[in-house]
Amino acid sequence: MNNVTKFQISKPRSEVFEAFVDPEKIGNFWFSSSSERWEQGRNITLTYDLYHAEVNIDVVEMVKDEKIVFKWGPREEEHTVTIRLTESDHHLTIIEVDEDGFIESDAELISKLLDNKEGWVYMLTCLKAYLESGVTSLRGGLLK
Amino acid sequence: MNNVTKFQISKPRSEVFEAFVDPEKIGNFWFSSSSERWEQGRNITLTYDLYHAEVNIDVVEMVKDEKIVFKWGPREEEHTVTIRLTESDHHLTIIEVDEDGFIESDAELISKLLDNKEGWVYMLTCLKAYLESGVTSLRGGLLK
Numbered sequence: 001m002n003n004v005t006k007f008q009i010s011k012p013r014s015e016v017f018e019a020f021v022d023p024e025k026i027g028n029f030w031f032s033s034s035s036e037r038w039e040q041g042r043n044i045t046l047t048y049d050l051y052h053a054e055v056n057i058d059v060v061e062m063v064k065d066e067k068i069v070f071k072w073g074p075r076e077e078e079h080t081v082t083i084r085l086t087e088s089d090h091h092l093t094i095i096e097v098d099e100d101g102f103i104e105s106d107a108e109l110i111s112k113l114l115d116n117k118e119g120w121v122y123m124l125t126c127l128k129a130y131l132e133s134g135v136t137s138l139r140g141g142l143l144k
Numbered sequence: 145m146n147n148v149t150k151f152q153i154s155k156p157r158s159e160v161f162e163a164f165v166d167p168e169k170i171g172n173f174w175f176s177s178s179s180e181r182w183e184q185g186r187n188i189t190l191t192y193d194l195y196h197a198e199v200n201i202d203v204v205e206m207v208k209d210e211k212i213v214f215k216w217g218p219r220e221e222e223h224t225v226t227i228r229l230t231e232s233d234h235h236l237t238i239i240e241v242d243e244d245g246f247i248e249s250d251a252e253l254i255s256k257l258l259d260n261k262e263g264w265v266y267m268l269t270c271l272k273a274y275l276e277s278g279v280t281s282l283r284g285g286l287l288k
Contacts, residue, residue: 005262006287094287110254117261118149125269125282133279141272142265143150143238 002100003113005120011131013085013093017065019127020083028136029126031055038068050140057081077103095124118142146244147257149264155275157229157237161209163271164227172280173270175199182212194284201225221247239268262286 009016019025021038026046035045040062046055060080061069068083079101086094097120102112122142129135153160163169165182170190179189184206190199205213210229217223223245230238241264246256266286273279 003258007285008287009285110257113254113258114147114261117258118265121262121265121286122269125266125273125285128282128285129269129273129277129279133273133277133281135273135277135279137277138269138272141151141153141269143152 001102001104001109001113002098003102003116003120004096004098005117005124006094006096007124007128009093009095009128009131010091011093012091013087014065015131016085016093016095016127017068019131020068021062029130029139030123038062038070044070073101077101077106095127097124145246145248145253145257146242147246147260147264148240148242149261149268150238150240151268151272153237153239153272153275154235155237156235157231158209159275160229160237160239160271161212163275164212165206173274173283174267182206182214188214217245221245221250239271241268 019029023034023037026034031046032049033047036042038044038059040059042059044057044059046057047053048055055072057070057072059068059070061067066085069080071078071080073079079099082098082100084096084098088094099116099120102109106112126138129138163173167178167181170178175190176193177191180186182188182203184203186203188201188203190201191197192199199216201214201216203212203214204224205211212227213224215222215224223243226242226244228240228242232238243260243264246253250256270282273282
């Protein structure tokens with residue numbers, strides 16, 4: 001089962017793509033840091049200093065400025081995240097994040113889907129604020 | 145069944161409260177306009193120009209700078225939204241939005257909860273960007 005979130009950002013898709021793959025940029029809207037530049041076949045360590053958290057992702061597919069596919073999560077419930085970028089004539093990028101791998105019979109399904117949705121909407125709004133307005137201070141606002 | 149979203153905003157709670165109740169301010173982060181100042185007992189019409197949408201809410205309870213409770217939605221599934229504001233010593237406001245009234249047996253429950261979560265996280269991030277950084281251009285980025 002999957003969870004899709006879709007946003008528009010008034011920037012060319014090359015800028016949106018670089019925001020994810022360039023380790024100098026990710027800290028402006030999502031994780032604090034990325035161990036190296038995202039490339040197909042690489043295992044990347046992402047850290048989130050505020051929560052003392054570390055996450056590993058496997059970048060399984062990448063098409064420059066168009067698509068990033070990575071896997072993350074525990075072995076018993078590995079999820080695949082597909083980020084797709086499409087650009088209109090007017091330097092407006094549509095970004096779609098599709099996370100797949102939720103187990104329908106899971107008793108925690110609803111809360112997992114809601115946490116997931118919360119995380120993606122928050123990250124994408126922070127990304128929009130960073131790219132369009134240069135605001136990099138929105139992270140850490142979401143509480144449990 | 146309810147859906148809770150919780151955020152922190154680095155502003156005094158009086159400023160967060162005013163952002164909702166003052167019809168001059170709501171357009172900076174949420175609906176385009178509000179028919180009048182929110183007060184307990186009033187029915188308010190909210191418009192969202194981009195989507196040509198109009199929504200009516202009944203403000204059933206209000207405690208200045210602390211709490212706003214309103215009802216909205218169709219008669220067959222009216223929801224109650226409770227917005228609670230608490231302030232720490234450091235002019236940091238915790239805002240909690242609790243929407244209650246989802247019907248557990250509804251075949252569309254999961255998609256309704258996810259849409260609802262999406263809407264609140266988006267609005268709250270836009271509110272944070274507006275109050276902390278003066279950014280008012282984030283609305284309209286969420287796509288279906």
